[in-house]
Amino acid sequence: MAEIKLSAEQRTEFGKGAARRIRRDDKIPAVLYGHGSDPIHVTLPGHDTMLALKTANALLAIDLGSDNHLAIPKQVQRDPLKGFIEHVDLLIVKSGEKVTVDVAITVVGEPEPGVLLVTENTTVSLEVEATHIPTDIEVPVAGLEVGSQVLASDLALPEGASLAVEDDLLILNLTHAPTAAEVDAELESAEADAGIEHDQPETTAEAAAEPESSEG
Incomplete structure (x- = not known):
């Protein structure tokens, strides 16, 4: 830098x-x-x-x-x-001195279709030379499938840098991306649990209120 x-x-x-x-x-x-x-x-x-x-x-x-x-x-x-x-x-x-800093995580690429990428940590703490602090750490995710995880130990660190966190710190988690139908069903279930009721559409309510006509 x-x-x-x-x-x-x-x-x-x-x-x-x-x-x-x-x-x-x-x-x-x-x-x-x-x-x-x-x-x-x-x-x-x-x-x-x-x-x-x-x-x-x-x-x-x-x-x-x-x-x-x-x-x-x-x-x-x-x-x-x-x-x-x-x-x-x-x-x-001082030049050559090591410091502990938080460095941004940058995701590169796209996972497989139908995969939801969840960023668990947007930065990672590193011990690096003060005059060679990286601007970010790139994490390639192209082709990763559901169930994949990226841990701190999986990161490609620049020369001279080391982790200042546990190796098993979760950085990225790849899960199943819900479909629109699944999202709607989950929303309806949450509304039902919360006791939320939606008003009937006006046309339906009006039709229900009209008496049936009789002939003769």
């Missing part, structure tokens, strides 16, 4: 008021920590940081002028309503 360079400024103001002023200037408060050093409080450029963090496990080259650090994002706090970044925790890493 290529490094993404971000120019940072060290900050000395803290608290909610200071954070709001930083964000008004289109900057983001952040903290660098790790390797036994004291936390370094910085501000990052808002737009550039937002773009950089669209890449999962981005490797950031933080330029502090006379000081530079490699770091990966460990926690990104966002506004729950508007979604903008409020604060970022960055873990300082």
Whole structure:
């Protein structure tokens, strides 16, 4: 993974008021920590940081002028309503150092017809070199049949990476895809169990209400 360079400024103001002023200037408060050093409080450029963090496990080259650090994002706090970044925790890493990260699972191909593919885990935790974090792990499913499963131990990991989870962690499960009739039957059964009754169509209800005509 290529490094993404971000120019940072060290900050000395803290608290909610200071954070709001930083964000008004289109900057983001952040903290660098790790390797036994004291936390370094910085501000990052808002737009550039937002773009950089669209890449999962981005490797950031933080330029502090006379000081530079490699770091990966460990926690990104966002506004729950508007979604903008409020604060970022960055873990300082060294070239060749191994870190534990969650890497996305990408399904490639299509299983056999009539097979329902269930993703049990969308990511897998790996121990990898900080400067060689994969963007994703591809899992081919072409031709897989009902009853097939993909476990963590089945994943093709990049060189130097190892699992940070149990080998038998279930990633993908392939089951029988229900037919439309089966779906309708299951829905009707669930509605019946819940006591849900549907109104009769108006035409049927009206016909039932009309008295039979008599002749003669």
